[in-house]
Amino acid sequence: MRDAGDIRRHKRTECDTRGRAMWTDRTGRDKFALVRIFDLSASGVQMEMPEAVDARSVLNLASDDMKIQGQATVRFCKRQGTKFVVGAEFVGGNVWVPRKHVWQ
Numbered sequence: 001m002r003d004a005g006d007i008r009r010h011k012r013t014e015c016d017t018r019g020r021a022m023w024t025d026r027t028g029r030d031k032f033a034l035v036r037i038f039d040l041s042a043s044g045v046q047m048e049m050p051e052a053v054d055a056r057s058v059l060n061l062a063s064d065d066m067k068i069q070g071q072a073t074v075r076f077c078k079r080q081g082t083k084f085v086v087g088a089e090f091v092g093g094n095v096w097v098p099r100k101h102v103w104q
Contacts, residue, residue, distance in 0.1 A: 011042075012041045015066060018036060019047065019066070020034060020063070021035050025057075026054055035061075037066065040068075043089055044075070044087065045072060045088050046088075049084045050083060052084050055075065057074045058091070071091050072091060073091050074086055075088060
């Protein structure tokens, strides 16, 4: 049975891997960051980033370990210590398949 407080559509998979994120900030500058991915589902990712990213920003994400390469929209960004935790939802029909660790 599903936890009443959990409204997610897909099961989360915990991980601890590195990735890369690229986006354009609100001033139009291209940004790049190495990120730590710690949570994945078929529809999104949660990661730690060195700087804040505006909600609704489009990220280009890549992780060789988890076989991710595609775009995601930032749903939230919150400060945690000196880093930022960012949750993003995959866009363009992309999904991550946990069992195979492949992008489809």
